[in-house]
Structure formats: C-alpha cells, structure tokens
Amino acid sequence: xxxxxxxxxxxxxxxxxxxxxxxxxxxxxxxxxxxxxxxxxxxxxxxxxxxxxxxxxxxxxxxxxxxxxxxxxxxxxxxxxxxxxxxxxxxxxxxxxxxxxxxxxxxxxxxxxxxxxxxxxxxxxxxxxxxxxxxxxxxxxxxxxxxxxxxxxxxxxxxxxxxxxxxxxxxxxxxxxxxxxxxxxxxxxxxxxxxxxxxxxxxxxxxxxxxxxxxxxxxxxxxxxxxxxxxxx
Numbered sequence: 513x514x515x516x517x518x519x520x521x522x523x524x525x526x527x528x529x530x531x532x533x534x535x536x537x538x539x540x541x542x543x544x545x546x547x548x549x550x551x552x553x554x555x556x557x558x559x560x561x562x563x564x565x566x567x568x569x570x571x572x573x574x575x576x577x578x579x580x581x582x583x584x585x586x587x588x589x590x591x592x593x594x595x596x597x598x599x600x601x602x603x604x605x606x607x608x609x610x611x612x613x614x615x616x617x618x619x620x621x622x623x624x625x626x627x628x629x630x631x632x633x634x635x636x637x638x639x640x641x642x643x644x645x646x647x648x649x650x651x652x653x654x655x656x657x658x659x660x661x662x663x664x665x666x667x668x669x670x671x672x673x674x675x676x677x678x679x680x681x682x683x684x685x686x687x688x689x690x691x692x693x694x695x696x697x698x699x700x701x702x703x704x705x706x707x708x709x710x711x712x713x714x715x716x717x718x719x720x721x722x723x724x725x726x727x728x729x730x731x732x733x734x735x736x737x738x739x740x741x742x743x744x745x
Contacts, residue, residue: 552718554601561593561634568635575646576653579661582674582682584713594634597717606722610672611734612686612707625734626723627686627709630667655695656687657702672709672716684710 569586573579588595599608609626633645648662652671656662660673669689674682691705692698698705710716724730 551714554599555597555717555720556600557592557595558598559631560591560595561636564589564593564635566590572635572646576649576661579676580681581661581676582713584682585663585674588713589635594632596629596632597720599720599722602722606725608720609723610686610709610716610719610721612709614707615703625731626727627670627672627707628666628668629672629720630665632664633662655692655698657685657706660685660687662687674713682712683708684713684716 566586569581569589573581597608608629610629612625612627614625633648635646636644645663649656652662656671656673659676661676662671662673664672666672666686671687671689673685673687675685686707686709688705688707693704710719
C-alpha cells in the first residue's frame, strides 16, 4: 500500500467539506467551503494495475475522440493504474461511501444520498476485462451524459464520471443506473439521473467516509434542502 500524498507532484488543494469519520455527520455544501486541505493521510492505494506509460494514456484519449483528462487522474493512472483508494482509519468492516448531491427536482431516488464504490477501472489492453477503461466506454458510453468519462463503478451499474465540459472540467458526478429510465429519457435529458460528488479527483478521494452504523441518523443529519442549489447544466 502506498499513500498518494507521499508524491508531492500529485497532491494539490482540494475542498474539505466531506465528513471523514463514520456515523451521523453533517456534510455542508462544498460550494461554500473556504478552507482547503491536501490529500488526506489516512488513505492508501491497493491492488494497482499493470504499469502504463503516458503513451498508453494518450492512446486511450485518442480512441475516445481526443478527449482531455484531469491532470491528477492521469498522474494516478501512471502511478497506480486502477488501484483502489483505501481508508486506514475507522472501522475496517464498514465499507467506504461517498455523499451524493442530487439536483432539485431530480427524477432519481434522492432519498438515498450515499454512493458505494467498486473497483476502479484501469488500462489493461485486454478488452474482455471488466475494468478496462476503453471497453467500459465502448459498452455504455452512449448512455452517459455527453462530455463525461467513467472511471469507477458503484457495484450496481452506476458510474462515477468526470465532467469534461470546459466550465466544469474535472468535477466528479455520479450517474445512477437505477434511475436511468428509458433511452428516450436519457436522450431528452442526459442529466436526469446525475448527482454531484466532488470538485476534482483528489477531492473525490478525500470525501470517502466509512458507511454509518445508523443510516437513518446519517440521512437526518444532512443539511435540510442541501441538494437544491446544484444544477447539472
């Protein structure tokens, strides 16, 4: 296990609005956070994929239409290639979750603000491998919102994606498979099942917390109407 913050080239300021411990924690809206912090020191990375080169990353971007990817994420691929961030603090029997910020009026099930994490996708060069980044986009890219890039799933069909639009470049969103609806729904409003998660890749990792022992208390501790101000476009 290697901590990402040991490499000074990969650590940069991120929002610190996430709760970092298990249990019922109040999570404030990240857009009103002024305090900044570096990558948390209680996070390590496990099960890295095979070593990749910048050329392989560039080939992936070219195969997906010449997209750009966040710099921090490219550094992560070069160093860890799909390794899973792991919390070293808290109860190890409580799996990590992330707070989801649903937009006002979302058709998604906004009663659930917790997103789970599965294995991170990697560059493998083997199309039959489920975690292959290119194959993932070839399989489901037509269902995702335009100008997004999926880099990890939730274990239930959902995907965490980077927003690649210039004015929101690098923000992390959650695309809910459970709230997908029909392909016609996705075509008419590609963001109808999308929640906001983090301001960038490092912020995404920093916002991991242990799943609570009391889910009802965790939900009730969230700020009232905390979703209403975020809009996907």
